[in-house]
Amino acid sequence: MTDKTIPRVVIVGAGFGGLNAARALAKADVQITVIDRKNFHTFQPLLYQVATAGLSPGEIAAPIRSIFRAHKNVEVLMAEVTGFDIAGRMVETPEGKIAYDYLIVAAGASHAYFGHDDWEPYAPGLKTVEDALEIRRRVLLAFELAERQTAAGDTSAPLNFVVVGGGPTGVELAGTLAEICRHALTHEFRSIDPARTHIVLIEGGPRVLAAYPDDLSRSALEQLNRLGVEVRTSTTVTQIEAGAVYAGSTRLPATVVLWAAGVAASPLGKKIGAPTDRAGRVLVQPDLSVPGHPELFVIGDLAALKDEKGKMLPGVAPVAIQQGRFVAKLISRELSNARAASVSHLSRPAFHYWDKGSLATIGRAAAVADFGKIHISGFMAWLAWLFVHIFFLIGFRNRILVFIQWAWSYFTYERGARLITGSTYLPGWTVDQRASSRSTDHASQEIHAASRK
Amino acid sequence: MTDKTIPRVVIVGAGFGGLNAARALAKADVQITVIDRKNFHTFQPLLYQVATAGLSPGEIAAPIRSIFRAHKNVEVLMAEVTGFDIAGRMVETPEGKIAYDYLIVAAGASHAYFGHDDWEPYAPGLKTVEDALEIRRRVLLAFELAERQTAAGDTSAPLNFVVVGGGPTGVELAGTLAEICRHALTHEFRSIDPARTHIVLIEGGPRVLAAYPDDLSRSALEQLNRLGVEVRTSTTVTQIEAGAVYAGSTRLPATVVLWAAGVAASPLGKKIGAPTDRAGRVLVQPDLSVPGHPELFVIGDLAALKDEKGKMLPGVAPVAIQQGRFVAKLISRELSNARAASVSHLSRPAFHYWDKGSLATIGRAAAVADFGKIHISGFMAWLAWLFVHIFFLIGFRNRILVFIQWAWSYFTYERGARLITGSTYLPGWTVDQRASSRSTDHASQEIHAASRK
Numbered sequence: 001m002t003d004k005t006i007p008r009v010v011i012v013g014a015g016f017g018g019l020n021a022a023r024a025l026a027k028a029d030v031q032i033t034v035i036d037r038k039n040f041h042t043f044q045p046l047l048y049q050v051a052t053a054g055l056s057p058g059e060i061a062a063p064i065r066s067i068f069r070a071h072k073n074v075e076v077l078m079a080e081v082t083g084f085d086i087a088g089r090m091v092e093t094p095e096g097k098i099a100y101d102y103l104i105v106a107a108g109a110s111h112a113y114f115g116h117d118d119w120e121p122y123a124p125g126l127k128t129v130e131d132a133l134e135i136r137r138r139v140l141l142a143f144e145l146a147e148r149q150t151a152a153g154d155t156s157a158p159l160n161f162v163v164v165g166g167g168p169t170g171v172e173l174a175g176t177l178a179e180i181c182r183h184a185l186t187h188e189f190r191s192i193d194p195a196r197t198h199i200v201l202i203e204g205g206p207r208v209l210a211a212y213p214d215d216l217s218r219s220a221l222e223q224l225n226r227l228g229v230e231v232r233t234s235t236t237v238t239q240i241e242a243g244a245v246y247a248g249s250t251r252l253p254a255t256v257v258l259w260a261a262g263v264a265a266s267p268l269g270k271k272i273g274a275p276t277d278r279a280g281r282v283l284v285q286p287d288l289s290v291p292g293h294p295e296l297f298v299i300g301d302l303a304a305l306k307d308e309k310g311k312m313l314p315g316v317a318p319v320a321i322q323q324g325r326f327v328a329k330l331i332s333r334e335l336s337n338a339r340a341a342s343v344s345h346l347s348r349p350a351f352h353y354w355d356k357g358s359l360a361t362i363g364r365a366a367a368v369a370d371f372g373k374i375h376i377s378g379f380m381a382w383l384a385w386l387f388v389h390i391f392f393l394i395g396f397r398n399r400i401l402v403f404i405q406w407a408w409s410y411f412t413y414e415r416g417a418r419l420i421t422g423s424t425y426l427p428g429w430t431v432d433q434r435a436s437s438r439s440t441d442h443a444s445q446e447i448h449a450a451s452r453k
Numbered sequence: 454m455t456d457k458t459i460p461r462v463v464i465v466g467a468g469f470g471g472l473n474a475a476r477a478l479a480k481a482d483v484q485i486t487v488i489d490r491k492n493f494h495t496f497q498p499l500l501y502q503v504a505t506a507g508l509s510p511g512e513i514a515a516p517i518r519s520i521f522r523a524h525k526n527v528e529v530l531m532a533e534v535t536g537f538d539i540a541g542r543m544v545e546t547p548e549g550k551i552a553y554d555y556l557i558v559a560a561g562a563s564h565a566y567f568g569h570d571d572w573e574p575y576a577p578g579l580k581t582v583e584d585a586l587e588i589r590r591r592v593l594l595a596f597e598l599a600e601r602q603t604a605a606g607d608t609s610a611p612l613n614f615v616v617v618g619g620g621p622t623g624v625e626l627a628g629t630l631a632e633i634c635r636h637a638l639t640h641e642f643r644s645i646d647p648a649r650t651h652i653v654l655i656e657g658g659p660r661v662l663a664a665y666p667d668d669l670s671r672s673a674l675e676q677l678n679r680l681g682v683e684v685r686t687s688t689t690v691t692q693i694e695a696g697a698v699y700a701g702s703t704r705l706p707a708t709v710v711l712w713a714a715g716v717a718a719s720p721l722g723k724k725i726g727a728p729t730d731r732a733g734r735v736l737v738q739p740d741l742s743v744p745g746h747p748e749l750f751v752i753g754d755l756a757a758l759k760d761e762k763g764k765m766l767p768g769v770a771p772v773a774i775q776q777g778r779f780v781a782k783l784i785s786r787e788l789s790n791a792r793a794a795s796v797s798h799l800s801r802p803a804f805h806y807w808d809k810g811s812l813a814t815i816g817r818a819a820a821v822a823d824f825g826k827i828h829i830s831g832f833m834a835w836l837a838w839l840f841v842h843i844f845f846l847i848g849f850r851n852r853i854l855v856f857i858q859w860a861w862s863y864f865t866y867e868r869g870a871r872l873i874t875g876s877t878y879l880p881g882w883t884v885d886q887r888a889s890s891r892s893t894d895h896a897s898q899e900i901h902a903a904s905r906k
Contacts, residue, residue, distance in 0.1 A: 008901075039597055039873045056509035058870030065641040066867065075643040077604060077900075078597040078873070095605040096898040130874055144492055144531040151530060152548040188518040190528040397861050397869055401854060408850050414519065416850055417511030420492045420531070421583055445549040448461075 017106035017300030020324030050132035112264030165261030166203025175363035243428025286350035470559035470753030473777030503585035565717030618714030619656025628816035696881025739803035
């Protein structure tokens, strides 16, 4: 299968950028190696649906090798890239080095705590399927613990959810949580009332969805308020501990804290050896290559590039997708030319991002859409959001499953994937589960006793 | 909501037995408390589909409180039952005691290693959603590691799966694994050939599916062989360690070992204080009550009861379902009588199991069905199995989703939920992942180097 005469393109990362680069290159006369730490591609825009029990992980993920089954020139390796030998044109993994003629690094970004890594155990972020399952576990467990504690006569059980960060992820998490409390969980508890859950969204800047035009930002705020979310803008989080978030010197009790505030580029960016910006993103040339290395491209969330107006391209899926396709086309063309005559890296075009608009969802029938001059809010924006997300989801099977679940949820208000798996411990819960199972303080009291007298 | 004048029935466990007892009782004038360690009911007959990446956990599980949403007299508590105060008629939990007038213990069974608990890390069993995800992780990871190691030029990567136990779970696991290797994964790997995976099923007794008639047992063996499974009957496993299973003194290399051999009743059985059998099951009266305690019932896998012919009732879903309904009816009737006149526990009927037949699936279009005088094998038995399992699945939404996925898998041979989440470590893998990421032994070699020379 492998042949030295056929050039090899190595792609690190199978997110939106890497996947689209590989797909666009797969028909060219090249050998492609796609390396990812995971065996599946995650459709990140729907991760919050997994975190809020609306979808199962299997429905928003696709095995990378299934995607490339028909392309015999694409090899998929599930491996951790540990570094690069740029001079020797090699990618380093624990099993060995992989030689390349062209390298596309699309390793993405993760959430960051801005020097407060100690907050992580109390405030999980949302970048991977594992993150989503952890958030789901905490949210669902909070209701179960509250029901249990209240049934035992202790009415002090807290139900305060705090979401830190008012970007698209924070807004959709806060909105969907509010929707669950008000609808999905009503009539299911006997001792607590989930609708009384207090949801706070904290944003450091003056408005939510800061990347959107002012009117849509205001509309998002109104839609959040209508769902019952308390939004605190221009508020800085100074400390997070078990059971509480500090906004300035104000202590906000928090049964569950979700982190949607910071993003940092993959550490692989720094290992390339090229200049990076403060967020760790590689400062790429207009053709997305690394200065001095026309054979090395960085795309997606890991790349820092400004558009014609001098504005930094946002870390969103459409940018990564277009960059992946751009680089693939560029490589294909150069390889064809190389076979015909000589190659020139000098005549490369610059990447141009075609912004088709932005969509952010807030909750059931609540969203905002920015199509340049046209701004839409509410139900129509939400429909546009649904359509786009089902359309771009990988795999026909996933599209059917997600469509059915959304239709089902829309008419029944139910959330299908409400499973608490793994640990049953929640940091900072007022009645510590581990302590109470050893002591007899609680075990000796009688549940329902109050109502018996 | 709670009122002392209305009697309280406490049900421990929301498996098939507990769930059906609660459902049948929900219309009676009683208060019901359902206690389970999990917040969801697991449809155990399809757990192997989660373990083999055919379905997602959310598709075979239903939140317990959703099931009882419409029944205001049913309270659901996610809690660990720690013991019983039988004399005081109380169930003990870490939060407190729960008083009952009637108690139904339906805590089920788990897998057991017959005194070899040290085998567990190397041979996970299949009783919970967490177990299923761990098995899925190991099976899928084995292929990924083998591909990686073979791409790096080391063709010694092992792919041997050993399933211990030839009952229904062992047979369906071995059959489905064979199906995956032969169909779902073909054309997806470039260095290994999944179809060459060696699958061994080890059974201590003389035949697989020992509970079935001899001809069906033989048919199952043939169907397994046709799928490429090597079946070793009358073979005792003497040792399991990282990477190997010992059958007598023969060492069988094993990349992944799955345990489907032993079942032990929940430890809660012993805490009731009544006599138990060797497997820890409570020896119940013909009316399923515990001797001397007409208010206390044990049902499902935790109960030991013989049928009219003196044969022990099997630990299968239909027995648990029928027992749950039987006990619910018995309690309802006694409570109605109690309001009219005096109660007599002496006139209780005996539980009678109505055996509608048994079904065991082996793989794609392969199954056996035992309907008393009628024995069916192959495609028709498999269709019967599909129909019954979709019909009994909890939740209309789950039924649609599972049906679609099965139809999809049947025509495309694909498995939808192929996600490796969590750790990327496999015990006993020949190239230890943790070691190799530290050493430079492997890191210095070149992947694809062989093909370049």
